[in-house]
Amino acid sequence: MAMQRFDWTRDPMDYGFYRFKQAFTTTTDPIMMMSGMSKISVSLKPSPSAGVEYTLSNPVDVEAGTATWIAWPLGTITAPNADELMSTATAVRGTGNGTIEIVAS
Numbered sequence: 001m002a003m004q005r006f007d008w009t010r011d012p013m014d015y016g017f018y019r020f021k022q023a024f025t026t027t028t029d030p031i032m033m034m035s036g037m038s039k040i041s042v043s044l045k046p047s048p049s050a051g052v053e054y055t056l057s058n059p060v061d062v063e064a065g066t067a068t069w070i071a072w073p074l075g076t077i078t079a080p081n082a083d084e085l086m087s088t089a090t091a092v093r094g095t096g097n098g099t100i101e102i103v104a105s
Contacts (some may be wrong), residue, residue: 021101028100030055030062030091037104040089042072043082049095051076054089062091069093 017039020031033040051074056069067090074081074100076096085092095098 001043018104019024019101021099023099024094025051025097027096028094030067030093032059032062032091033089033104038041040053040085040092040104041082042085042092042099043080043103044077044094044098045080045101046077046096048083048097049076049078050094050098050100052083052085052092052100053084054092054094056086056088059090059092067091 018034018037022028022031044050052072053069054072055067055069055091056064061067072083072085074083075098093103
């Protein structure tokens, strides 16, 4: 399983927050959080339904595909929604079909 290591750049228009956005049609590869990130918010626009999973497992387990994934409290949704995740999340992934957006500081 490939981890997505993307450029968490800060956009001055985002008031110092990092942002990532991706459309998906199946479970995404794990989206790794940078060390020290906090205030992780995930929004999801399902098409027609989608969910979010996060892991507290270490990056080695994520890379090996042996991480334990936890469904976000909102479960599978059919209308746009958002929630905050634990700041200790190692990685996040979208499930189903939709667009995921992650904002963190």
